[in-house]
Amino acid sequence: MPRTKEQYEEMRKATREKIHSAAMRLFVHQGFGSTNVQNIADAAGISIGLLYRHYRTKEHLFRDLVAYSVEGLNRNIAAFETDQSPKKVIVQFVDEVYNDFMNGEELANLLILIKQSLLGSGTAANQHDEVLKINARLLDATAELIRKGQQTGEFRSGDAHEMAIYLYASIQGLAEMRVLLKSNFTMPSPSVLTAFLFKEKE
Structure with missing residues (x-):
C-alpha cells in the first residue's frame, strides 16, 4: 500500500530532526571546521545522499x-x-x-x-x-x-x-x-x- 502525503511528510520531518540532532552535537563537540557531511550522515544513521536531499552544504545546515x-x-x-x-x-x-x-x-x-x-x-x-x-x-x-x-x-x-x-x-x-x-x-x-x-x- 503506497504511503500517504502525510506519512511522507512525517518521515521527512523525522529525518530532519535526526540530521539536526547529529549536526548540532558534532558542531559543538568537534567544531564546525572539523565536521564534514559524511560525519553528520553517519551520526544521524542515514545515507549521505539522503542528507544532501535535505541540505546542499554543511553551511546551509548550520x-x-x-x-x-x-x-x-x-x-x-x-x-x-x-x-x-x-x-x-x-x-x-x-x-x-x-x-x-x-x-x-x-x-x-x-x-x-x-x-x-x-x-x-x-x-x-x-x-x-x-x-x-x-x-x-x-x-x-x-x-x-x-x-x-x-x-x-x-x-x-x-x-x-x-x-x-x-x-x-x-x-x-x-x-x-x-x-x-x-x-x-x-x-x-x-x-x-x-x-x-x-x-x-x-
Missing part, C-alpha cells in the same frame, strides 16, 4: 540550526515583554533552563551553537547581524523586566543591564560545563541561579 535557535530567542523576548509579574516570568524562564539542562544537552548545544555563529562559524553575514540584533534585544528586554521587578520591590537594586548580563553569562557558562562535564555535571538549583536577583523574604 544556518538552519542557527535560525531555529533564533526562533527560541524570539519566544523568550515575547515572554519577557508581557504584562505578567517580572518575578513570575523570570522564575518560569529559569525553571525551563534548569529542566532542559537536567534532561539533556539540547539547550546547552543550542547556546554553544549561537556562540559559534557569533564567532563566525558557517554563518552568513546577514544571519550573523541578525543574531547580534536578537541577542541585544533579548538583553534589553531582560534588563527592562529587571527594572520593573525593582520597581515592584521583588528584585534587588542595582544596574539592571549588568544584572541581565550576569544572568546570561551564568547560563552560557553552565551550558559549556554541561557539555564538557557530561555525567559529572551538577546543575545549580533555580534558587541559586536567581539568588543575585530576588530579594530575600523578610
